[in-house]
Amino acid sequence: MKVTVVGAGGNVGSTVSMAVAQRDFAEEVVMVDIVQEKDGDKIYPSKGRALDQWESSPIHKFDTKLNGTVDYEDTAGSDVCVITAGVPRKPGMSRDDLLEINANIVQDVTEKLVKHSPNTIIIVVSNPLDVMAQVALETSGLDSSRVMGMAGILDTARYRSFLAEEIGVSPKDIQALLLGGHGDTMVPLPRFTTVSGMPIKQFIDDDKLEEIVERTKGGGGELVNLMGTSAWYAPGAAAAQMVEAIMLDQDRVFPCAANLNGEYGQEDLFLGVPVKLGKGGIKEIIEVDLNDEEQELLDESADHVHSVLKEFRQLMDK
Ligand SMILES: NC(=O)c1ccc[n+]([C@@H]2O[C@H](COP(=O)([O-])OP(=O)(O)OC[C@H]3O[C@@H](n4cnc5c(N)ncnc54)[C@H](O)[C@@H]3O)[C@@H](O)[C@H]2O)c1
Ligand SMILES: O=C(O)C[C@H](O)C(=O)O
Numbered sequence: 001m002k003v004t005v006v007g008a009g010g011n012v013g014s015t016v017s018m019a020v021a022q023r024d025f026a027e028e029v030v031m032v033d034i035v036q037e038k039d040g041d042k043i044y045p046s047k048g049r050a051l052d053q054w055e056s057s058p059i060h061k062f063d064t065k066l067n068g069t070v071d072y073e074d075t076a077g078s079d080v081c082v083i084t085a086g087v088p089r090k091p092g093m094s095r096d097d098l099l100e101i102n103a104n105i106v107q108d109v110t111e112k113l114v115k116h117s118p119n120t121i122i123i124v125v126s127n128p129l130d131v132m133a134q135v136a137l138e139t140s141g142l143d144s145s146r147v148m149g150m151a152g153i154l155d156t157a158r159y160r161s162f163l164a165e166e167i168g169v170s171p172k173d174i175q176a177l178l179l180g181g182h183g184d185t186m187v188p189l190p191r192f193t194t195v196s197g198m199p200i201k202q203f204i205d206d207d208k209l210e211e212i213v214e215r216t217k218g219g220g221g222e223l224v225n226l227m228g229t230s231a232w233y234a235p236g237a238a239a240a241q242m243v244e245a246i247m248l249d250q251d252r253v254f255p256c257a258a259n260l261n262g263e264y265g266q267e268d269l270f271l272g273v274p275v276k277l278g279k280g281g282i283k284e285i286i287e288v289d290l291n292d293e294e295q296e297l298l299d300e301s302a303d304h305v306h307s308v309l310k311e312f313r314q315l316m317d318k
Helices: 011-023 045-054 095-116 129-140 152-167 206-217 219-227 233-247 292-317
Strands: 002-006 028-032 036-038 041-043 065-069 080-083 121-124 147-149 252-261 267-278 281-285
Touching (some): 002 095, 011 233, 028 045, 045 065, 080 095, 095 121, 095 129, 129 292, 147 267, 147 281, 152 206, 152 233, 152 252, 206 219
Parallel strands (some): 002 028, 121 147
Antiparallel strands (some): 036 041, 147 252, 252 267, 267 281
């Protein structure tokens, strides 16, 4: 079992790598990044972070080998590749502001990955997420069941943690569903949110719930403002959970960005929807019955993703 993480000299990529290694199911995690320059010297962040993480193996008690590299030949035969390569946003920016720079990076990285692992499964993390997943799908030529984006697990984790804190229960006991693009138009669904199966509205008043829904939508931006760059602990953990579900054929049901072909009335774009994840990637896109208000919010979110996708196509035509 071999996992590759690209952008692994950075924050999210190194966190995914560490979280996968600590789960101890893979033989090897290949951590790829570029050679960087600091104060006129060449540095190798993926090699450094891989070595540092490997040195923690006796303490954390894992056997997964961490291999830092700048050479894609080392990635050959990867079962799953996670793409975190790219630029994170800074305060005042939206994820969509990263479109041009990250589209070029994701395209380049995807070509190199599939050259060495032609039948891999790709999990995209780079932003703007839904469009970067489309870039990876189109560049790789892989079946759409083998290309997906990580966002929904992160966004629901934020929503669940905020709710748990407010209600005073364990975050483990909050279940929730969230649909749509990974941006301010994402659609948390209180109707599908429970505390161990009991409707959330039994535990919280409408105004407070609405406040938490709004905080969730702006959850990424809240952290950007606090740290001057975007989050990595929860995103890294979320991507590792997807890797595990696929590699161990767990049939986990998670909200992930999947390429839609008619599901939820949407076509030719990635959008966050519940999927069954296991061997081979997305085994099923699960459709839930939405009421008119929920469907309208999802359509608005899809419209936004379509507009960014259009901008991407215009940029590529230039
Ligand atoms: N989907 C999500 O929910 C989610 C969550 C957090 C971050 N992100 C996104 O993930 C990306 C990475 O964020 P980060 O905080 O880790 O940034 P970072 O700057 O810490 O790391 C990015 C890494 O990518 C590397 N990189 C750049 N170009 C590359 C290339 N061509 N080949 C290989 N590596 C390359 C950089 O050298 C750097 O080490 C950003 O686009 C960010 O917006 C998405
Ligand atoms: O907010 C960002 O820019 C990063 C990521 O998409 C997040 O939600 O943390």
